[in-house]
Amino acid sequence: MELYLDTADLAAVERLAASWPLAGVTTNPSIVAAGGRPLKSTLRELRACLGPEATLFAQVLGQTGDEMVEQAQQLCQWDERLVVKVPVTAVGLTAIRRLKALGVRTLGTAIYAPLPALLAAQAGADYVAPYVNRIDAQGCSGIQAVRELQQLLQLHAPHSQVLAASFKTPRQVLDCLLAGATAVTLPVAVAEQILQSPAVDAALAGFERDWLAAFGTMSLN
Ligand code: E4P
Secondary structure (H helix, E strand, O other), rough: EEEEEOOOOOHHHHHHHHHOOOOOOOOOOOHHHHHOOOHHHHHHHHHHHOOOOOOOEOOOOOHHHHHHHHHHHHHHHOOEEEEEEEEEHHHHHHHHHHHOOOOOEEEEEEEOHHHHHHHHHHHOOOEEEEEEEHHHHOOOOOOHHHHHHHHHHHHHHOOOOEEEEEOOOHHHHHHHHHOOOOOEEOOHHHHHOOOOOOHHHHHHHHHHHHHHHHOOOOOOO
């Protein structure tokens, strides 16, 4: 299972990378714009923070296949271990196919239904990213879309992986992993919710209180 953070917030990445088994970081144009720093320096800082093994994701903004391929090559010059996010449109599919031939790894993004994702996988995408919460917000089921997509890939494009994205709650993440997603990318707020629990805090406070009452110190001796 691969676990990513969906952010360009370097301080948050540093904080979480200290304890989480992160495979890397995903970004999109809105995330980078919110960070207010140029994409090239954002990627350089994320790389310095996460080390050489981490995978970074950044998205092309080109409107034509040529522009997308050119931007993808530029991104790969900026970072050697980068997966290029390409929107799954008719133009995007042509870019994914061309990038596959050039040996560039891609993720098909902006996916709201399983069949476009299958097309992206068959065009050569290494990952496809269903937008779980945004699908829910349309009145459909993001989890069901992930389940169906996972089955489709196993049957027809096993080289490609579901990287489930767009989460608002830990429950959505859990359900996606149970549905078979092999990679997820979490906003920082959702990641931090996973380890926040008043019940855990109360349990630990109880252990400490009982121990101190008996021994007067937190030493184990
Ligand atoms: C992933 O590819 C998307 O960039 C991202 O996860 C979308 O998340 P949002 O719906 O929270 O904006």
